[in-house]
Amino acid sequence: METGYPRLPTDTDNGLLLIISGPSGVGKTTITRGVERAIGDSVFSVSCTTRVKTEADTEGVDYHFVSDEEFNELIEQDAFLEWADVFGKKYGTRRKWVEEQLARGRLVILEIDVKGAAQVKEKMPEAFGIFIMPPSEEVLLGRLQNRKRESAEQIEKRFAEAKTEMEAARSGEVYDKFIINEDLEAAIQESIGTVNAARIASSMRHEH
């Protein structure tokens, strides 16, 4: 593949773009990090965001925290593969970094929302999309309440948004696989198996 990046001895033709989405509280960050740990040549795309950094966040690991002005400048420079407004804050994926990692043959993991995923699938139809579902809406509401991260009002908002997101995911054609997180370890294993199979299918397509 002609990529514009100098070829390194460690490069392979195994590059695959993986999208992982799911409503807040469904456990997708833990699942994403589980997939990342299990698959040797995977890399996690650190998004840019204008949301406030919390104590749980590490700059450069979870997100690149930027100002509104910086984010708008990046939009103007066409630096994003996709970006979306989520809960009133902007989140975006850096295009150049993703393209370079794919050219290196890596599994590039995007943990992004449904709107962003639709943009990626349109530009890169070969991307593989996983959507994590809760066992039921009641379980999801319980999980959102239990993590005690937001106020009751914010939880209501996130729950309403979650229902809209699940509906949008189900009715669209962005996701190749829906995984129900009833048991976290089982969901991680199912995700890893799904990704490995998608990777084999994708490398077979490259060969033909």
Ligand code: 5GP
């Ligand atoms: P949180 O603020 O809880 O870390 O993330 C809120 C939501 O933003 C999650 O659904 C997450 O998947 C989504 N998100 C994180 N990074 C990006 C990104 O780069 N693009 C898009 N479209 N959504 C993102």
